[in-house]
Amino acid sequence: MNKKKSGVIYILPNIFTASSIFAGVVSIINSINGEFTTASWLIILALIFDGLDGRVARLTNTCSRFGVEFDSLADLVAFGVAPSILLYMYTGHDFGRIGIVIAALFIIFGAIRLARFNVMTSQVEPSVFIGVPIPTAAVFMSILILLFEKYVVLHHFSYILLGLSVLVSLLMVSNIRYPSFKKLNFSKRYALRLFVFVLCFALVIFIYPIEGVALIFISYILYGLIRAAINIKKRTINIKE
Numbered sequence: 001m002n003k004k005k006s007g008v009i010y011i012l013p014n015i016f017t018a019s020s021i022f023a024g025v026v027s028i029i030n031s032i033n034g035e036f037t038t039a040s041w042l043i044i045l046a047l048i049f050d051g052l053d054g055r056v057a058r059l060t061n062t063c064s065r066f067g068v069e070f071d072s073l074a075d076l077v078a079f080g081v082a083p084s085i086l087l088y089m090y091t092g093h094d095f096g097r098i099g100i101v102i103a104a105l106f107i108i109f110g111a112i113r114l115a116r117f118n119v120m121t122s123q124v125e126p127s128v129f130i131g132v133p134i135p136t137a138a139v140f141m142s143i144l145i146l147l148f149e150k151y152v153v154l155h156h157f158s159y160i161l162l163g164l165s166v167l168v169s170l171l172m173v174s175n176i177r178y179p180s181f182k183k184l185n186f187s188k189r190y191a192l193r194l195f196v197f198v199l200c201f202a203l204v205i206f207i208y209p210i211e212g213v214a215l216i217f218i219s220y221i222l223y224g225l226i227r228a229a230i231n232i233k234k235r236t237i238n239i240k241e
Contacts, residue, residue, distance in 0.1 A: 012060065013067055016053035020046045024078030031086040037149050039086050040142040044213075046078035047135050058096045072114050079138035080110035087165055090145055091158040102162050105169045106141075110134040113172040124180045129178040132221065136178075137168040140217045146210045168221065 027042035053071060057063045084103045092099030113134050120130070132140075144161060148154045205212030 005144075007194035010021065013053045013057035014070060015050045016056060016071050017067070020053070020078045021074045023049060023217070024074075024082040028081040028085045031082070031089045034089070036090050040146045040149075043078065043082050043086070043138055043142040046082070047139050050078065050135055060181065068118070072118055075114055075134055076107075076111055079134045080107045080114075083109055083138040083141045086145060087141055087161060088146075091161055093160065095159070099162065102169075103164050106137070106165055109169040109172045110137065111161055127180055129180050131174050131176060132171040132178055132224065134172060136217065136220060137172055140168055140221060141165055143210065143214045143217055147214055149211055160219070171221070171224070176228045178220070178224045194238075 018176070023042045023046035027039040030036075030039035030042065053067075057067055082236070084106045087106065088099055088103040092103050095102075107140070113131055116130070139163070141180075144164065147159065148158065201212070
């Protein structure tokens, strides 16, 4: 009985990983069929599955090398291929070869980001990410497409999506540090403030789900860029002194 239970617990994280791949594949099919809103939400659903597989593995103490490799392959499908196809079908095909290159760039740089993460990361979870994580980049592009779908006036500026795709592709392979929230320890002193902040933000997301989620991911992307700019400025000042 115990062996059966341990076997079920072992495959449980991999079920979430497989679900992430499935969501990515269905997203690709929806993109091809022109169902861009559904395709975008499916990528966000894949992010939820991706977050659950690692947490379940840690809670059940079933982390394995197979799980790590399987998760990376799942990420390439759900957060590399799926958003790339979504971007190309949504607006990239209007720009000919430029659209093809930008779509391919997202997948290639995403694969490099995953490979670098696997090489640099041991069994210990990092406190910061070097470069934008590929799931963040994928959801960032997906939520922007949801915004463009919601506000028709933005359709005239669809080329902006291609520019932002190039930006996040470069940020994935950059050395800019981004915070990892996997090891945050909040003290009791700030617990109430954090609770109030999260509650208020959750209410905003409830009222404006697309805009609220977009604000989160845009803020995250900008945080790394602003922080890097400040550090460069500080180093420049120190060199001059």
